[in-house]
Amino acid sequence: MECTLEAVKADIIRLLKKAASDRNSPMHTPVVATADADARIMVLREFDPNTWTLRFHTDARAPKVEVLEKDAAVGVLFYDKAEKVQIRCRGTARIESETPLAEQAWQESSAFARRCYLGAPPGEKRDNPSSGLPEWVEGERPTEEQLEPARENFAVLLVTLESVDWYYLSTDGHRRAVFDDGKCRWLTP
Numbered sequence: 001m002e003c004t005l006e007a008v009k010a011d012i013i014r015l016l017k018k019a020a021s022d023r024n025s026p027m028h029t030p031v032v033a034t035a036d037a038d039a040r041i042m043v044l045r046e047f048d049p050n051t052w053t054l055r056f057h058t059d060a061r062a063p064k065v066e067v068l069e070k071d072a073a074v075g076v077l078f079y080d081k082a083e084k085v086q087i088r089c090r091g092t093a094r095i096e097s098e099t100p101l102a103e104q105a106w107q108e109s110s111a112f113a114r115r116c117y118l119g120a121p122p123g124e125k126r127d128n129p130s131s132g133l134p135e136w137v138e139g140e141r142p143t144e145e146q147l148e149p150a151r152e153n154f155a156v157l158l159v160t161l162e163s164v165d166w167y168y169l170s171t172d173g174h175r176r177a178v179f180d181d182g183k184c185r186w187l188t189p
């Protein structure tokens with residue numbers, strides 16, 4: 001890769017687009033951290049390079065949603081060993097469950113993906129190991145009609161990126177640049 005700031009910006013866009021579209025990319029499942037010092041793996045569903053926004057899907061009842069509603073600061077961490085690149089993002093989150101975007105994301109999800117939202121809220125206590133799903137749907141593909149009550153538990157988590165820190169590992173010397181406020185600048189690794 002040519003080592004210019006323009007090339008770094010293009011590389012970030014290339015990697016985040018690939019992360020969203022290629023389920024085999026290690027960047028498809030980044031770590032998403034919230035202001036309560038908690039972090040979890042989430043599947044990246046989309047990256048919009050025009051608005052620098054990431055889209056994730058979540059259960060609207062998940063503990064992270066309550067945390068995000070109090071403090072919208074989010075960190076998203078990506079690493080691809082083969083690409084030798086780490087991408088560290090800071091951004092601001094918003095949760096949407098009733099907007100056209102949330103509805104479209106719901107419609108585009110498979111029945112098996114939507115089945116997750118039929119169950120109990122994430123994090124409920126159980127005496128025995130449990131999927132949280134009702135017994136009738138365990139191992140089954142639910143019908144559209146059966147999925148209707150799940151819709152209200154589904155939300156999209158949108159993270160608008162404010163800074164993106166790109167770190168490239170190289171035996172010739174690592175390289176690091178940060179992209180924020182519409183500008184890209186070099187940093188020491």
Ligand SMILES: Cc1cc2nc3c(=O)[nH]c(=O)nc-3n(C[C@H](O)[C@H](O)[C@H](O)COP(=O)(O)O)c2cc1C
Pocket residue numbers: 029038039040041042043044056057058059062063064065122123
């Ligand atoms: C490979 C993998 C992918 C996951 N994808 C998602 C996801 O897209 N959305 C999500 O809310 N949780 C996802 N999870 C579960 C989260 O890591 C987390 O356990 C769950 O969302 C509850 O998080 P919370 O207690 O912080 O709300 C995934 C877990 C794994 C291991």
